[in-house]
Amino acid sequence: MREQSSATVIVGTPLSGLAWGLLGVAAFSFTVPLTRVAVGGLSPLFIGCGRAVVAAGLAAVALTATRQRPPRGRQWARLAATGAGIVIGFPLLTSYALTTTPAGHSAVVIAVLPAATAALAVLRGHERPPRAFWAAAGLGATAAVIFACARGDGAIRPHRADLLLLAAVLAAAAGYAEGGLLARELGAWQTVSWALVLCSPPMVLLTVLSIHRQSPHATPAQWTAFGYLAAVSMFLAFFAWYHGLAVGPMARVSQVQLVQPVLSLAWAGLLLGEHLGATTIAGGLVVVLCAAAAVRVRLGGGG
Numbered sequence: 001m002r003e004q005s006s007a008t009v010i011v012g013t014p015l016s017g018l019a020w021g022l023l024g025v026a027a028f029s030f031t032v033p034l035t036r037v038a039v040g041g042l043s044p045l046f047i048g049c050g051r052a053v054v055a056a057g058l059a060a061v062a063l064t065a066t067r068q069r070p071p072r073g074r075q076w077a078r079l080a081a082t083g084a085g086i087v088i089g090f091p092l093l094t095s096y097a098l099t100t101t102p103a104g105h106s107a108v109v110i111a112v113l114p115a116a117t118a119a120l121a122v123l124r125g126h127e128r129p130p131r132a133f134w135a136a137a138g139l140g141a142t143a144a145v146i147f148a149c150a151r152g153d154g155a156i157r158p159h160r161a162d163l164l165l166l167a168a169v170l171a172a173a174a175g176y177a178e179g180g181l182l183a184r185e186l187g188a189w190q191t192v193s194w195a196l197v198l199c200s201p202p203m204v205l206l207t208v209l210s211i212h213r214q215s216p217h218a219t220p221a222q223w224t225a226f227g228y229l230a231a232v233s234m235f236l237a238f239f240a241w242y243h244g245l246a247v248g249p250m251a252r253v254s255q256v257q258l259v260q261p262v263l264s265l266a267w268a269g270l271l272l273g274e275h276l277g278a279t280t281i282a283g284g285l286v287v288v289l290c291a292a293a294a295v296r297v298r299l300g301g302g303g
Contacts, residue, residue, distance in 0.1 A: 017247030021256045024241025029263035031233040032110065033271050034225040035094055036103040041218030042226060044099055045210040048092035049203045054230035055087075056200035059193035068190055076198070078182055083195035085175025088203070091234065093168035101161035104274045107264035109165040111287065114257040115141040116173035124177045129252055140258045140290030179238075180245030188243035192235065258287050 038047050071079060098106055115137055122128070175195075183191045210216075218226070244253045268274040 017244045017249075017253050018256060019244070020240045020247065021244030021253040022259070024237050024239075024244060025256050025260045026263065027232050027237035027240065028257075029260050030228060030267055032094070032098065032107050032264045033103045033267040034228050034233075036098045036106075036268070036272060037225040038218070038222050038229060039095060039099050041222040042216050043210050043214045044092070044095035045206060046214070046216055047226060047229065048095040049206040049210060050216075051226060051230035051234050052087050052091060052196065052203040053200060053207050054227075055234035056196040056203065058231065058235050059196040060200075062189070063193050063197065068193075071186060071194055075182065075185065078178055079191070079195050079198050082175045082179040082182060082191065083199035085171040085173070086179065086192070086238070087175075087195055087199040087234070089171025090168045090175070091229075093164045093171065097161040097164035097168065101165075102274060103268040103272055104265050106161075106165055107261040107268065109162060110169055110264075111258065111261040112141050112166075113169045113172055113176075113260075114255045116169050117176045117257070118252075118255065120173050120177040121180065124181060129249065133252060133255075136290055136293035137255055137258075139293075140255070140287055143286040143290055176241075176245065179242055180248070183242040183246035188241075188246055189239040191242055192238035196235070258290055262287055 035047065042050075094106065094110075118129075118137055179191050179195065186194065244256075247253070265274075
């Protein structure tokens, strides 16, 4: 196969960027419920680091098979920043948080991620979305917070798990914003692959440490959940997500993540048996409507 050039030109319509973003979000929506499944038998350190090691192995195979040209100069530093957020920070922080908090509650706390990503995207990518976009995005974030409080799972009074989840949001937002820009230069899947490979040495060491501290023993369902987290959440889903961000505009495409907590709650109900009451359904509907409003502004142009 042909070697990847040092700069990748990404051409797409607003709809194509949105469609790729939605595909990535659909894949990511299983992450929280399946992490909750995995921590039932595996240590959070093993889950957070081990899934990155598996994904890095897949990435190395893909990069080698397609003979990708290595990043150059400052791209390595930017990949380190990307990896610190999406390879190290988010997986570890959410794994520890989900040992003590339900998947549904975690999903709605993480719902502030689109707003955080959009803010960092504007600062880093110099995008200028219209005021109507910010109004829709702000309303969506507010609805997500109200939704979390209405569930009564500790959101009114943040505890350790909430702080870990908020730190995870900041880490992921930084990784998404920088990675989305790098995807325009290196390519979508190449960006996440290089970030995984770059971060693999410390993750291998931490995985070995976790196995030394606690030998992993889990049910088939828990190993299956871990496999999904490694192959899809840490690798394949980023192919679609970073391509959508690269087509952009980044700040607007990031808003489709407002749908993610609704999907995650649905999977939490189906996979974990968590109750989805009237408040959950109503709150989820509001979040979806806000996401739809932000998307409509995006497709309408501006920014």
